[in-house]
Amino acid sequence: MVRIKKLVLDVLKPHKPNALEFAMALADLGKGLTVRLTVAEVDEKTESTVVILEGSDMDYEAISERIERLGASIHSIDEVEVMGSEEETDAG
Amino acid sequence: MRWPALNRLLVHARQANSIARRYFVTNGFDGALTMLGLMVGFQTGGDVPLSVALQACLGAAVALLMSGLSSAYLSESAERKREMHKLEQALLSDLSESDYGRASRLVPLLVALVNGLSPLVISLIIMLPLWLSLWGMELPMSPFLLAMAVALGLIFLLGVLLGRLSRELWLWAGLRALVVGGLTVGIIYSFN
Numbered sequence A: 001m002v003r004i005k006k007l008v009l010d011v012l013k014p015h016k017p018n019a020l021e022f023a024m025a026l027a028d029l030g031k032g033l034t035v036r037l038t039v040a041e042v043d044e045k046t047e048s049t050v051v052i053l054e055g056s057d058m059d060y061e062a063i064s065e066r067i068e069r070l071g072a073s074i075h076s077i078d079e080v081e082v083m084g085s086e087e088e089t090d091a092g
Numbered sequence B: 001m002r003w004p005a006l007n008r009l010l011v012h013a014r015q016a017n018s019i020a021r022r023y024f025v026t027n028g029f030d031g032a033l034t035m036l037g038l039m040v041g042f043q044t045g046g047d048v049p050l051s052v053a054l055q056a057c058l059g060a061a062v063a064l065l066m067s068g069l070s071s072a073y074l075s076e077s078a079e080r081k082r083e084m085h086k087l088e089q090a091l092l093s094d095l096s097e098s099d100y101g102r103a104s105r106l107v108p109l110l111v112a113l114v115n116g117l118s119p120l121v122i123s124l125i126i127m128l129p130l131w132l133s134l135w136g137m138e139l140p141m142s143p144f145l146l147a148m149a150v151a152l153g154l155i156f157l158l159g160v161l162l163g164r165l166s167r168e169l170w171l172w173a174g175l176r177a178l179v180v181g182g183l184t185v186g187i188i189y190s191f192n
Helices: A019-027 A060-069 A086-091 B005-013 B016-044 B050-091 B099-134 B143-165 B170-191
Strands: A002-014 A034-042 A046-058 A073-084
Touching (some): A019 A034, A046 B050, B005 B099, B016 B099, B016 B143
């Protein structure tokens, strides 16, 4: 089994929820999940953001679903850090 | 601190607060002035039976409720759909299942309820002296006059509420609203 430890996402979001509310809604997905959000560009109706998520075992499906629920969309996955678990290595 | 679904929805529904407040005063004012006009008409119209007056007032109150509900719902939902469509175009995504989409469906309902219930409740309060008189309670003056006084009192209070929102002197804002009520009474009296 592979665990996702870090994701850097290029996310286009509306002005509401604001950066803090958006990051808090994402951080709420898991205990120990760290969210760092940087607003890269502000448009009339949207904001381009870089969202960095770090955790011990993140669920990408849940993250992308929450981002869509918040009215935003993932433009690209710019950086990832994943780790294979020991059991999987042994089995393989 | 948790960030539950309700919080996420409230982020978008928050602006409904100011819209609903505006509608409450606007349509409440409509309700109060309509009832005031009816009461002045009954008072100057001679011997109008209380039951007939009450029926007329109830009819007007229900019409105001329906008008308030439908007009606010239709205009607010059209406005929300337009806003959502513009945002969807900017984001190039479908927002119907997002918190924004859900709030866009919820806000018109909340605003419509406030807009419809505000004139109904205000009308029912103004009609109270008519009911009390019909139930046999002794009133210090004609039930129509008393209802007019209640209506003017409520109009004053709505003015005070507006004054507090705009951080004006409450007395001045209340008196200004009262002048509108007084003018209404004056114009109707001048017809007779």
